[in-house]
Amino acid sequence: MxxxxxxxxxxxxxxxxxxxxxxxxxxxxxxxxxxxxxxxxxxxxxxxxxxxxxxxxxxxxxxxxxxxxxxxxxxxxxxxxxxxxxxxxxxxxxxxxxxxxxxxxxxxxxxxxxxxxxxxxxxxxxxxxxxxxxxxxxxxxxxxxxxxxxxxxCAGGEDVFVRKDAMFQEAEGSGAWFAITAEAPGGHSGVNIADNLPNAITELAGVLTKNHFLEIASVEGGERINAIPRHAKAIVWSPEGILPVSDSPHIRIEETGKEAGSVLVDGKRLAEALFGFAHGVRAWNRELSLPQSSINLAKVFFVGDEIEIALSARSMANKDLERLVEQSVAGWDALGYSCRREGKYPAxxxxxxxxxxxxxxxxxxxxxxxxxxxxxxxxxxxxxxxxxxxxxxxxxxxxxxxxxxxxxxxxxxxxxxxxxxxxxxxxxxxxx
Known part of the structure; x- marks a missing residue:
């Protein structure tokens, strides 16, 4: 007892x-x-x-x-x-x-x-x-x-926040509006990062990418910088007669009945960037039998007229942490995002x-x-x-x-x- x-x-x-x-x-x-x-x-x-x-x-x-x-x-x-x-x-x-x-x-x-x-x-x-x-x-x-x-x-860590202007245009032609929602178990971004848990943002981005005809009006997901996302949602426009589909058990698709609205100019590139980002373990420490380095795709949300993506990097060695963060910043910088680094603490x-x-x-x-x-x-x-x-x-x-x-x-x-x-x-x- x-x-x-x-x-x-x-x-x-x-x-x-x-x-x-x-x-x-x-x-x-x-x-x-x-x-x-x-x-x-x-x-x-x-x-x-x-x-x-x-x-x-x-x-x-x-x-x-x-x-x-x-x-x-x-x-x-x-x-x-x-x-x-x-x-x-x-x-x-x-x-x-x-x-x-x-x-x-x-x-x-x-x-x-x-x-x-x-x-x-x-x-x-x-x-x-x-x-x-x-x-x-x-x-x-x-x-x-x-x-x-x-x-x-223990691991050291550092958070990376990337931003880019969100430009909109009116959806062209006739079509229908849908809400696509991803639900996942969630978990600790350090303790559970090697457990192969689905990331709700990655799951959602995968559906948006595979249904290439979709236009994205909004996308948001994640709860905390140090938690593997358990919820993500996008509002999308689909051309008339074409329905978005997914065979993922983590995805729910519902028609919203919305009649008009704006969509992101670079929505497809945003979805591809999120889906293509390598969330999870990046290197393994055989001696300690745990991850050496990892990064969590933690949040995506709008801040005024900008889209922001939050990442949480960890490593068991300070030099490996620095390299992981530098690589992540370089990748998002190449996609036209501005990056800032916060909350660094040592291993x-x-x-x-x-x-x-x-x-x-x-x-x-x-x-x-x-x-x-x-x-x-x-x-x-x-x-x-x-x-x-x-x-x-x-x-x-x-x-x-x-x-x-x-x-x-x-x-x-x-x-x-x-x-x-x-x-x-x-x-x-x-x-x-």
Whole structure:
């Protein structure tokens, strides 16, 4: 059975809206909770919250924002067959379970420091702009999502936004208007990028390209820069007597009854560019058995009279990340798009340290097969390692599947076991 304290507090957190970019209510809750437990609390301009304990040797860290998908932040918890999920929304176990573990430790008066970072899901913004002192020699991040693993490395990332003027003209001749919609499972653009999940934007662009007679009036898709798109939609005009078709299970085509309207001058080229973009894994790391480099075709939307496309690149090595981004920019530049780069953060290249060795040894008292791992996703550890070169860092967490989607779920038995590991770490830092 899962740790009752953790699940009880997580249930409380799920009732407080904390979507990335809208975290004030959760920040207020964390501040008051920490103060009520007797910790000295500081908050910086980036919205990070630090609770300083007495005699601290380790800092626990989690981010308190979540990716809100579908009905979130209206979260209705569902427990079934040992798993917790949310009804028709993302759950927020990423990273709400880590936050709940930290709050349970605080409730017990644990002698440690607790760092709650803000807006991790939209570019590690809190960690990037951290203006609070990490005073302990060790930091344990609780944002990993595979029980039995001690993470000592993660991918770096950078976002690319490409834009081009959207020119319109009236649809010529007689014809009919259709809405073409793509629906896909969605998923985390790092954790799930190698799972061969369909990308709703790519699926939609494929239909628009294959039905070459279509004229495109609008196209939009994607939800978050770090989520594989689950929804995309286009409004199109088709010449009289010709119906758009698709044999994809992810596509729905409906006649709209619209009588007149404008279409994109370069709509066909836009569809071809989206369909032709190589979303997904670009290189594989055999040593770590995970993607080395990948890129997510995340969003397409209109901004005034311009079309914008958002891409999210990741790599386990900083030099590979730079090359991937440069190649992507060069490709879109050749198609006449302007490009800007944002939100770059470094890779945390895998290296063991005395603290990670201690964490692994204590982990094996709970899970004998525990081992080291790295993740093809961003962790704030990368920024902490860069800014605090003498800080010894490791990351652990329970099993969370399909984060950043409405299929997100956490295995409750692993929550209890991770809590046991964390408590053993607090009790036994004497030998390092």
């Amino acid at each position: 899962a740790d009752k304290c953790v699940i009880h507090i997580f249930s409380q957190l799920s009732r407080i809206p904390h979507c990335s970019g809208d975290t004030e209510a959760m920040r207020h809750f964390l501040k008051n909770f920490a103060a009520s437990c007797g910790y000295r609390v500081e908050i910086d301009r980036a919205g990070n919250v630090m609770a300083y304990g007495k005699g601290s040797r380790v800092t626990f860290q989690s981010h308190y924002d979540m990716v809100c998908i579908a009905k979130a932040p209206a979260i209705e918890l569902v427990v079934q067959k040992g798993w917790m999920s949310a009804k028709e929304s993302s759950l927020g176990a990423d990273n709400g379970i880590g936050v709940a573990i930290m709050l349970c430790l605080m409730k017990k008066g644990t002698g440690a420091d607790f760092l709650f970072t803000n807006d991790e899901e939209i570019g590690l913004l809190g960690a990037r702009d951290l203006d609070l002192r990490i005073r302990t020699p060790y930091l344990l991040n609780l944002d990993s999502e595979e029980f039995g693993k001690v993470y000592i490395g 945390w290249e895998p290296v063991t340290n005395p603290f990670s060795e201690k964490v692994l040894a204590l982990y094996r008292t709970v899970e004998p097969d525990a081992s080291y791992a790295a993740i093809h996703a961003g962790l704030e550890c990368a920024l902490f390692a860069h800014d605090y070169p003498h800080l010894k860092i490791a990351s652990i967490g329970p099993t969370i599947l399909d984060p950043h989607s409405d299929r997100e779920r956490v295995k409750l038995s692993t929550v209890e076991k991770v809590m046991h590991v964390v408590e053993r770490i607090v009790a036994d830092l004497s030998s390092i």
